[in-house]
Amino acid sequence: MHVKINGKSEEVQGATILDLLKAKNIDPHMVAVELNSAMLERDRLATTPVKEGDQVEFLFYMGGGR
Amino acid sequence: MEFSDEQVTRYSRHILLPEVGGKGQKKIAKSRILIVGAGGLGSPAAFYLAAAGVGTIGLIDSDAVDLSNLQRQVIHQTTDLGRPKVLSAKEKINALNPDVEVVTYEDRFTSKNALELVAKYDVVIDGVDNFPAKFLINDACFFADKPLVHGGILRFDGRVTTIVPRKSACYRCVFKHPPPPGLVASCQEAGVIGVLAGIIGTIQATEALKLVLGIGRPLTDRMLDFDARRTAFREIRTRKNPHCPLCGEHPTITELFDHEPETCAVNVTSGAS
Numbered sequence: 001m002h003v004k005i006n007g008k009s010e011e012v013q014g015a016t017i018l019d020l021l022k023a024k025n026i027d028p029h030m031v032a033v034e035l036n037s038a039m040l041e042r043d044r045l046a047t048t049p050v051k052e053g054d055q056v057e058f059l060f061y062m063g064g065g066r
Numbered sequence: 067m068e069f070s071d072e073q074v075t076r077y078s079r080h081i082l083l084p085e086v087g088g089k090g091q092k093k094i095a096k097s098r099i100l101i102v103g104a105g106g107l108g109s110p111a112a113f114y115l116a117a118a119g120v121g122t123i124g125l126i127d128s129d130a131v132d133l134s135n136l137q138r139q140v141i142h143q144t145t146d147l148g149r150p151k152v153l154s155a156k157e158k159i160n161a162l163n164p165d166v167e168v169v170t171y172e173d174r175f176t177s178k179n180a181l182e183l184v185a186k187y188d189v190v191i192d193g194v195d196n197f198p199a200k201f202l203i204n205d206a207c208f209f210a211d212k213p214l215v216h217g218g219i220l221r222f223d224g225r226v227t228t229i230v231p232r233k234s235a236c237y238r239c240v241f242k243h244p245p246p247p248g249l250v251a252s253c254q255e256a257g258v259i260g261v262l263a264g265i266i267g268t269i270q271a272t273e274a275l276k277l278v279l280g281i282g283r284p285l286t287d288r289m290l291d292f293d294a295r296r297t298a299f300r301e302i303r304t305r306k307n308p309h310c311p312l313c314g315e316h317p318t319i320t321e322l323f324d325h326e327p328e329t330c331a332v333n334v335t336s337g338a339s
Contacts, residue, residue: 006300007300027249029245029246029249030245030249030250032240032241032242034240034302034304037303037304037305038305038307039239039240039304039307039309041309057302059240059241059289059302060223060250061197061218061241061244061245061250062218062219062220062223062224062225063195063196063197063200063218063220063250064106064195064218064219064220064256064258065103065105065106065107065108065192065193065194065195065200065217065218065219065263066103066105066106066107066108066135066139066193066194066195
């Protein structure tokens, strides 16, 4: 199935958004997840299915400034 | 308020712009901008806002200039080592443009002083290096109803977004709370390519000026991410989150508070972006 992750089209396997994170070794606490332009609550990552054509953004914290 | 001949010359490249003109330059001259953090992002932002003729620039920072700052904090110089950053910055601003009134606060930005401070300004620029302060600035701007230009830099990546409270997505609409301590590196532990501060800080200054002038399209409901390795910008659409703990439909944050200070240990680095 094809989804867009952070702007890049990718062929992915996995049933849920959490699976996508796991496949990339991303700790869910390190990112905010946006699915099709709406924020996805962290407690819904494991229950939200991935669908063909989904646009997923993994937004990493960026804390510096000084 | 009338400009002197000298001022007309100084700001002539602004005044020539139809979107600015004499009228816009007066708006800039009357504007009050608060820069939280006189460091990497604060340095270029302060310089360009000063050059632009912003009437009042507020600077809050409790730190002194350290040798490791000079790789990117271009408002400070070698001769400033050990001096309070706000004083060092004020001198450079006034040397560049004596028209600017610089108000310095040699203090930490906390829940105790945040609201009172932010309330005195028209626009706030986030130039801090830690999550507790970034969230606090976001909250203070929400409660004081002041537009905020958020910025962040880490390693080779930078991010800017503009927040108009109640109208556009806030920082908590995207990142509800700071990351768990030790999970995400801040620039102190992780390093940062110095010029990134210039790129992101000057975009923040651009946004602040646009807000003051009321021109163009602000960087609201969008996060602009910059990757210096590829020299590529990417825009991520955001929107107000009904579940936002601050500006959502059922807010759980109803007053300012300080998040726990960050610990410096880093267990995991964000290598997946």
